[in-house]
Amino acid sequence: MMHRAFQLVVWLLLGLIHIDAQVINAGIAGNTSTQLLARIENDVLKHKPDLVIVMVGTNDMLNSRRMNTYKQYSSNLSEIVNKLKQNNAQVVLLAPPPVDSIYLFERHDRTEFKELPNVKLDSVRHIVARTARKNQVYFIDIFQKFQDLNLPKHNEDVFIMNPNNSAYRDGVHPTRLGNFFVAENVFNFLKKNDLIKKGDRVVCFGDSITKGSKVKGSVTSEGETYPAYLQKSIMDYVASEKITVKDKQN
Template structure:
């Protein structure tokens, strides 16, 4: 009788050990797979769609990425020294998409967040714009969504997301830099929390659409928002940039 009890305990112990070993192997596999994913920050401050076309060969195509996340348009619409009309922007955008997709790259595009127009007009001449800046960014958001849909490209609407969070505003909790939360009348670049929101939204989208399974190299391509202006680690995939937060979430499987 004692022998049977000992045998049962031994079998139960072996089963438990097997389960633990299995869980460990699953964890190790996940960590190993995640650590093989490279995230590169290819954002350049001040870039518009023309600039991205000039450097896409070197910064994107020569890197042979599996996935590219592109966000551009803020400078095209609100930077008085970089303004691009809607027809040219559409042409530039579609050329960018064609260059990437024809190379076998999976592309996800994100519309830029909204801006604080009053802050922008303190440093840019109002007479240079033919329509209100909030109208321009709203039109850009819809245009990017339409281009993505027409070309079968993944689209994330950051413009509406930031608006739904009450940003931009002049409050300290705004996800866009302002005098209260950054000591600077910026009105265009996200705060650290804003960058975290971008990364988390992107990470959820990539997981939901199973875009991480075959992605070994991810390039984040864009302007100063991708670059991570004013953040620790700006221009890299470290610190407080959205590519950094994305890389950490992919590696750990945990969101912020």
């Protein structure tokens, strides 16, 4: 048994066998685009990713202790994309979901806001879309996906944490169902655009929404985080379809 396990490890290292796409959760709570840019080498590039999914902007706009201007956010996001492209990674940018401002203002200073929170996130959505177009990378409007369902609904919906669905007066972080909804939209987009390759390494790069705050498997690609649901969907798809192994030499 030990000999067989050692043999499998050696084969993996030599590239003689290939695992299904691996999804890495690189989300850290409280991060703005400034922090993502500072840790991109250690937390993303060192993994030599084939695909990086970036969702950031909630803290840039709504964390009253570390807000960035639209200009700074846009500049940081562009630099993140450029670094990823320079390292030959495919890039998918996500616009973060809307929030329940009532609970947001229970822990962030309302006087720091010159615009309503979801107005700011709507502006972020347009910055992300513009950055994607300019840099010829992919864009998924998660903000609009939530808005299409009229989410969040204060104390009523099951997608954004509130006391009735999670016992948290939160208003920002998705529940397990919210994370599943994000992952489902990302997976469907990847499949539609032929971005799922067997053996690829995928990094989900972002803040506490990517991390999976207050759900099972937080900071991992297991449990109830959106990277966890995404990994399961990819692995199921790879197992059921004839997905070829990408030639890493090209």
